Amino acid sequence: MKNWPLWEVFIRSKNGLHHKHVGSLHATDAEMAMQNARDVYTRRSEGVSIWVVESKHITASNPEENGELFEPAQDKVYRHPTFYEMPDELEHI
Amino acid sequence: MKSQEDIFQEKIDAELKIEAKDWMPEKYRKTLIRQISQHAHSEIVGMLPEGNWISRAPNLRRKVALLAKVQDEAGHGLYLYSAAETLGAERDQMFRDLNSGKAKYSSIFNYPTLSWADIGAIGWLVDGAAIMNQVMLTRTSYGPYARAMVKICKEESFHQRQGYEIMMTLAQGTPEQKEMAQDALNRWWWPSLMMFGPSDKESTHSAQSMKWKIKRKSNDELRQHFVDVSVPQAAYLDLKIPDENLKWNEERGHHDFGEIDWEEFWNVVKGNGPCNRARLKARNKAYDDGKWVRDAAVAYAEKQLAVSS
Numbered sequence: 001m002k003n004w005p006l007w008e009v010f011i012r013s014k015n016g017l018h019h020k021h022v023g024s025l026h027a028t029d030a031e032m033a034m035q036n037a038r039d040v041y042t043r044r045s046e047g048v049s050i051w052v053v054e055s056k057h058i059t060a061s062n063p064e065e066n067g068e069l070f071e072p073a074q075d076k077v078y079r080h081p082t083f084y085e086m087p088d089e090l091e092h093i
Numbered sequence: 094m095k096s097q098e099d100i101f102q103e104k105i106d107a108e109l110k111i112e113a114k115d116w117m118p119e120k121y122r123k124t125l126i127r128q129i130s131q132h133a134h135s136e137i138v139g140m141l142p143e144g145n146w147i148s149r150a151p152n153l154r155r156k157v158a159l160l161a162k163v164q165d166e167a168g169h170g171l172y173l174y175s176a177a178e179t180l181g182a183e184r185d186q187m188f189r190d191l192n193s194g195k196a197k198y199s200s201i202f203n204y205p206t207l208s209w210a211d212i213g214a215i216g217w218l219v220d221g222a223a224i225m226n227q228v229m230l231t232r233t234s235y236g237p238y239a240r241a242m243v244k245i246c247k248e249e250s251f252h253q254r255q256g257y258e259i260m261m262t263l264a265q266g267t268p269e270q271k272e273m274a275q276d277a278l279n280r281w282w283w284p285s286l287m288m289f290g291p292s293d294k295e296s297t298h299s300a301q302s303m304k305w306k307i308k309r310k311s312n313d314e315l316r317q318h319f320v321d322v323s324v325p326q327a328a329y330l331d332l333k334i335p336d337e338n339l340k341w342n343e344e345r346g347h348h349d350f351g352e353i354d355w356e357e358f359w360n361v362v363k364g365n366g367p368c369n370r371a372r373l374k375a376r377n378k379a380y381d382d383g384k385w386v387r388d389a390a391v392a393y394a395e396k397q398l399a400v401s402s
Binding site: 060 | 115164168171172184185240248390391394398
């Protein structure tokens with residue numbers, strides 16, 4: 001173990017919100033990753049819950065495939081409410 | 094047909110951020126690794142001159158503040174090392190480059206902290222100068238670096254205030270205390286101006302870095318801004334900035350100031366400042382003395398893994 005494994009840190013800032021990626025750190029195991037995450041990323045009450053996951057377990061999409069992944073959504077305006085015509089006087093819709 | 098480099102530059106011009114897995118010119122990657130790792134090393138070495146005074150802080154209030162500040166610097170170093178790693182740099186290699194003297198860090202940390210007033214001057218001036226640079230970098234074109242800078246800037250603002258408060262307490266104290274504050278300002282003023290790097294006409298990396306929006310203001314612009322905001326702050330303390338040529342220039346709307354001793358600047362960069370050797374020695378000692386802890390952590394993790402499988 002030359003370079004200690006890399007871990008990604010996710011923090012829930014308060015109940016009711018999603019965990020959000022805040023950064024990464026190195027640790028030999030999950031327990032150390034948790035302790036380090038607390039020291040590095042929550043020194044000013046930034047969180048009420050921490051997730052740590054070893055970076056190698058994350059599969060990321062490839063930016064070169066962004067076209068086939070995300071472009072199909074771009075020409076589907078009918079998926080948005082503003083696509084549909086409504087008379088101005090109509091309310092609560 | 095547009096080249097990948099053209100597409101990359103168009104993204105930069107359109108103010109789109111570059112993320113870790115996006116295509117980027119090799120030189121953009123190299124420039125960022127160099128700059129971000131130097132920045133990380135500066136945070137780490139920056140703990141040494143201040144750590145020197147933790148055990149001698151004049152009271153508990155000052156001591157907890159200084160401890161928290163030094164702990165923040167460690168955190169900032171870690172954010173930055175992580176950002177450099179997203180570009181393919183290795184943590185252990187960066188440590189080795191720092192410890193061997195191959196990598197640079199901010200020259201300001203090669204000056205000694207001789208009195209408690211130096212802790213005030215560092216917070217006020219050195220952190221003040223760093224913040225000026227770092228606020229600009231929150232808008233840098235590389236996403237992970239920009240995000241690290243946002244976190245750092247949020248935390249830094251207390252650093253500068255705790256420094257100024259120390260200066261204020263001393264400047265309003267006994268004549269001896271005021272003299273300490275003046276002496277610290279005398280010694281830290283010029284090295285703080287040097288923190289912004291060589292003048293624009295001498296700066297080798299600037300033009301390309303501006304084009305790639307890694308940086309958005311020139312060294313001289315940032316330095317001028319720093320002088321302009323520091324003058325009234327020094328006046329409030331009733332301390333004198335050690336520069337005979339410092340005066341307001343109505344026409345420019347800025348302060349004129351004296352020439353930096355560039356010979357001293359390059360001398361410290363090249364490793365001959367008052368504390369270069371001591372800083373590297375301290376870093377190497379910390380790394381070597383910590384080896385058994387790192388080894389034990391690895392042995393423990395491997396043993397746990399063996400037990401569970």
